[in-house]
Amino acid sequence: MDDKAVGGDAAKPNWIKRLTTLVTALVLVGLVVLAIRHVARDFHPAEVWAYVRLLPWARVAQAAGLVASAYLVMTLYDVSALKYLGIKLPYRTVGFGSFAGYAISNNVGFAVISGGSVRYRVYSVAGLSAADIAKIVVFSTTTFTLGITFTGALGVAIGPEVGAGLLNLPAWLLQGIAGLVLVGLGAMTVAAAVTHKPVRLWRWSFALPSSGVMLSQIVIASLEILLSAAALWTLLPPETGVGFMEFTALFCAGLAIAIVSHVPGGLGVFETILLLGLRDHGPAGGAIGALLAYRFLYYVLPLVLAGILLLTWEIRADHGPVAAWRRWRARKAGRSQ
Known part of the structure; x- marks a missing residue:
């Protein structure tokens, strides 16, 4: 009886957290639907496709270059995390694992799970433990x-x-x-420079990295976000004037808001917030096209x-499901002979 009671008490916070997350997501989605209805009053599909078709290739190429630069900087999240943890891996491995992880988590959402799974697949082969990979994910999330x-x-x-x-x-x-x-x-950066003790904030207590690490985190993440924002800003109609x-x-x-909503890729949520903010800065068709x-x-x-x-990595590697399937086929062929 006591064990059941303890188990029930322990389970309550998880249920409350899940329910809170679900309610928050539903409320945000509901607000987004209402916002879409408001924005869609001035929405004409023909204007959108016309804007996309007439986008100058030079601006598209510039935006693509900014996106590529943003993803390149994004790999530094994991590079700095590994440096902080004192783990050495070749950049080829880190760049591949981090790029694949972010490309997938940006679309799927739930970055800790989706991006963490990809990193585990790549980094575990390089010798990292599950605990090391979890620390990388936490460090990268903090950086962002x-x-x-x-x-x-x-x-x-x-x-x-x-x-x-807005x-x-x-x-x-x-x-x-x-x-x-x-x-x-x-103040957090100064506190990190002068104290090495955990910082208490109301009920919470957390350890700060060194001021140098914190500054590098802010610089890396800010540069990545600025590059990503610049890519979209480049695609906006010139008359937007923002x-x-x-x-x-x-x-x-x-x-x-898109991240908090837990909608995969923030699809619809991200766009709605930007359209609401830009609604007084030109026609909606051009902004939607961008x-x-x-x-x-x-x-x-x-x-x-x-x-x-x-x-390609799975096919060329001597591990994983593709390699296991090849070995199974080879054993089966050997027995048949």
């Missing part, structure tokens, strides 16, 4: 969180107009909040490339 917080706050501090229009709040209030966030990040840092703040907001082109360049192409690379 620091980067999107810093970049989003900096964007709002420099250009609060789009956010103020939230119907005074620009000075958003700038003040962004300033507090930046001060908080600065400054880059203003747009970056909106981009970070859309990205963060978002479609961006989704193809940033999500679809890397996913296809990652799939081809993983399949």
